[in-house]
Amino acid sequence: MASDAHTSASGLSDRGGSAASLFSSMAIWEVLQSLYDPATNPGGYVSLGVAENTLLHDTLSEHIHSNISLTNHAFTYGEGPGGSKRLKESMSRFLTKHFKPVVPIKPSHILVTNGCSGAIEHLSWVLANPGEGFLLGQPYYGAFPFDLKFRTGAKVIEVPFGKTDPLGLDAVAKYEAALLKAELEGTKIKGLVLCHPHNPLGRCYAPEVIVEIMKMCQKHDISLISDEIYGLSVWENTVDTPPTPVEFRSTLSINTEGVMDPSRLHVIWGMSKDFGANGIRIGSVISQHNPSLMSALGAVGLYSSASSISEHVTANIFDDKAWTESYLAQNRKLLSEQYAIAANWAKTNTIEYARGGNAAFFLWVDLGTAYRARHPDCKDEKVGDMVMKALLKEKVFLASGEGFGAEEDGWFRIVFSHPTVYLSEGLRRVLAALSTDQLSIQVEGLST
Structure with missing residues (x-):
């Protein structure tokens, strides 16, 4: 229906109408417009849902600015x-x-x-x-x-x-x-x-x-x-x-x-x-x-x-070559450290996750089971939707397993490749979301 509305109202092709509907339904674009910054936007969203590695941005920026010389x-x-x-x-x-x-x-x-x-x-x-x-x-x-x-x-x-x-x-x-x-x-x-x-x-x-x-x-x-x-x-x-x-x-x-x-x-x-x-x-x-x-x-x-x-x-x-090798080695070291922070957080808070990772930026976590454990009266069949609404209410964004082909409901992807202060704030908000009462979950103006 939404696609038909986009198509008929705007003169779009069928595929154009589908694209417009898809874009307007994606929470990520709204999240990226208001990202958390402790100084300038403390009420913004902490994004642990986008596969970005921000651990060495200062190092990367320094190299780029020191070497750029275009012909x-x-x-x-x-x-x-x-x-x-x-x-x-x-x-x-x-x-x-x-x-x-x-x-x-x-x-x-x-x-x-x-x-x-x-x-x-x-x-x-x-x-x-x-x-x-x-x-x-x-x-x-x-x-x-x-x-x-x-x-x-x-x-x-x-x-x-x-x-x-x-x-x-x-x-x-x-x-x-x-x-x-x-x-x-x-x-x-x-x-x-x-x-x-x-x-x-x-x-x-x-x-x-x-x-x-x-x-x-x-x-x-x-x-x-x-x-x-x-x-x-x-x-x-x-x-x-x-x-x-x-x-x-x-x-x-x-x-x-x-x-x-x-x-x-x-x-x-x-x-x-x-x-x-x-x-x-x-x-x-x-x-x-x-x-x-x-x-x-x-x-x-x-x-x-x-x-x-x-x-x-x-x-x-x-x-x-020397800089590149140093950069990659430092990156691997920092990723190992940030994974340990995220995995130990999950263990401490009795949150199941896919163990044995040694690559990329992700902790694949079962927040659905963790949410039900904290809300034994929760009867919602799609607990993943409930958790996503709770996360957005707490101003933290994760990638939902529903969009990643998860075979079981309630799984989410946490991106841990961020500095410790930012990562810790995001994990704190995830915990707050898991404790949010179902009746208080209302997210206005944000698609999920």
Whole structure:
């Protein structure tokens, strides 16, 4: 109904009306307009829901301001919309060093985009026709469905795992079952999308699991898209480390001989997470063995071309090797410390969370059960909605598991990659929300 109203009242297309309805229903945009600051906006929202890493912003800012020196060439179209020659050369060296690919990454293997959302959408556009699908295991990064299908017309086939570990070997059979079911029902599957390390579970796929996924992709003639945007944000878990934590190993480092045609493998990486630089808007597609795909991506690259200033800043970072190594090491140390704060908070307050994380920025927590424990008379079937309203009433924003394909209601994603003062204020507000009486939960003027 809302979409029809937007369409008829404003002369929009059906897809335009749907987009308008979607945008107006998303609380995140209203939250970002009024963020908490202890001095200038103490009544604002503490956002622990957006995957941003603010821990080293001062360090990053200092490097950028100390090294920026643009030539007049930066004010032109440069070498085209797929990334400057300098940036692709610098990025290829950087990723070859850190991702340890079987075949060294060349500049021709890279398409630069203005963030990874555009990279994912481009891959969906070039790999799938409208109505064809991609497998996406639950839970998943909440923007994946929009990136994959919203403007391309592709479908997303969600893969539930039940009690099976989503990152374990047994999960491969679940993917295959979902593929066979979808194709039996008339949806041709064109690819499988991984987030490695995983968002929101904060773990890495073991190489043997990736190999089995690759074999399944080869068997069913589909592509493997591996989003590795958190690949360098792997840290030591000092709270609940599993006996043998799985370290990150890029899919590019796995020998595909006898496993999968390497032309099926496409990797995504960008500056947003490992360098805490969402706003710089630099992402990339790395595909080493499919020149036709890279040509197709080049044709749509104009719609996602990055700013020459952003490209210049990023190349400066990659070329300052000593600074970059120090930055990444410090980032890993701080992420480990902030995870410990968040995990110990959950333990102290009897809040269940997904243990064993050692990558990315997330604590995946069961606030629904914690809320019911504090409100034994709560009869609401959708406790997640109740918790979200309580969180917004306390002016703290988290990502709801409902938007991340959680198989159980009441799970939320807490982003812990913030300075301790900010993180602690957010966690304090989460606790206050869990104690909020149901009858007092009223949030006016804010969509949930």
